Amino acid sequence: MSTSVVADGPVESYVAAFDQLTSDASTPSWVQSMRRAAFERFASLGFPTTKNEDWHFTSVAPIADQEFVLLASKSGDVRREELEPFTFGARWDTMVFVNGRFAPELADCAKLPAGVKVWDLASAWTKAPSVVDMIGKIASYDNASFTALNTAFMHDGAVIQIAKDTQLDRPIHVLYVTDATAAKGMMHPRNLIVIGRNSKATVIESYVSTTNAMYLTNTVTEVSVAEGATLNHFTMQREAERSFHVGTVEVAQARDSHYVSFSLATGAALSRSNIYTTLDGEGSGATLNGLYMIEGEQHSDHQTQVIHSQPNTFSRELYKGVLDGRSHGVFNGKVYVHPIAQKTDGKQTNKTLLLSDTAQVDTKPQLEIFADDVKCTHGATIGQIDATALFYLKSRGIENGLARRLLTYAFAADVLETIEVDEIRQSLERMSLERFV
């Protein structure tokens, strides 16, 4: 690890940080080489431009133009009470990360149910080598700059392993929080969730802030769902308003498994969420739902990708966007059906509610189907508050603001109804009712 990677342009500023990180000898050498290869890949890919089809509607220039400081060591000072707004009023097993680093003093995961093991990535390299062995095997960085960047800088995150035949009755919460010391910093959390055969679990990833600082979160979560298993996975992006968030979830699904994702995006100035899954076993299915609610100058982009690579697989997608102010919402849903994936059953819906005349929406379904006996549909609608419904509410004395908020809430209602965790559903219902005042 002696020579620096040669890089220029926006990528150059990452070289020093990378050199600093790789001098840390506590990580195994295979990780060191993976990081290095990933960094080289990042250096040659650079940041994506809007010429890249996957980034057509989202310019990451605001990220590329910054010089972020790597938040490598522990920082920040977050008190337990400050986490309260983000815990959904529940007492779940919780791993807390402050400014990207594990904060065991805030965590609440000492007494885990049988069959559940969790580690912070920094210690998992040595404590759970056979588990972390999976890192890098699900999320590919070959054509993904941000995943390459994450892989180059990965050094902390949550590693969760659920043994086979384990049914969890309460969620595990992975809570990433930033505070003011994150200003101008970057963190690259790397998570791994492994669900054993015939098990069922709920994992919530939250990205929240107690500050309005400008920083970058570039997170990657790799998920493996074994045969017959179900993962209910929430990614809740409620970052600070001036921050940047790029989140990638990549899932590998075995036979008869079910991956259920709910992605929320309300925070950050610029955010991109990628949810990618590969249905690599017959009878497996994915349910990908999401809600983004943005305003002001916010930009929120969701890209989903479902690869149906085996027969008799299904996917269901419902994404809803509420856009106010001059915000810009993007949804790009990719569905890829392999030639052998007969009897694929796919349905994708994206609906946008525009609360202002200046908000902007881009929605792009992208279906590539190479099997002939499949059922794949997609639909997108863009609408405004219904004038008749608005008048009906007002004619009962409900003032304009509340009437509009009620109709916004009503718009989000059907996707929120899919949430099985009561505390989350109720919290998001409140949020959808109160967000646009």
Place this chain on the structure above:
Amino acid sequence: MPLIEIKGLRANVGDKEILKGLDLTVNAGEIHAVMGPNGSGKSTLAQVLAGNPAYEVTGGSVTYDGQNLLEMEPEVRAQSGIFLAFQYPVEIPGVSNAYFLRAAYNEKLKAQGKEEVDPLEFADLMDAKLAMVEMDSAMLTRSVNTGFSGGEKKRNEILQMAVLEPRLAILDETDSGLDIDALRIVADGVNKLKRPDNATIVVTHYQRLLNYIVPDFVHVLANGRILKSGGKELALELEDKGYDWVTSPATAGAA
């Protein structure tokens, strides 16, 4: 002072004139029936009084309780005691009937400077109201009017009226689509809500309803104006002779 005084009211939908100089005065304690052919402008009148921005008022005046009604926002009209039971109640999927009713009720309390009620207090209050319209409390947990049968929607309108206790209720064909039992229930509800200081305008096609809700006055609205007014016997006469009797120029001239 009349509760509401409508003078020379003109209103358009798009660029089509529907109301063409309509006069109507209603005093507190009175029940007025408005009848008239399809498309004559009855619902337009009702919607204009409730403040639907889809209808453009082009002339005339409406004074409600001494105030210029046409300058008031729809929600303020409602808070001031105007209630319209819609001919076609609107479905609002995703908003529960209970939440909707409580929000409406609280807005009224707030406008009166009173303290708002919480869900528990409101539930207590609802028991009597539900009983009045013989509605099952299960209807409260469902989305507003969503998937309700025609009759259930109409009953839900009367439930809202019972909760809001308006000073001027305008019932736009609340009887249409109701079976005979529901008609009686709705009519009973309206009669129970009648007080010396409030008034009701009943828009209907059928004399049948007026057997239950007995009007003090009956008006015929045709061609965008009130062409004839009379007592409750006018409704019987209309049922017998049809509207032509009022609207055809020969008889109108003779009247």
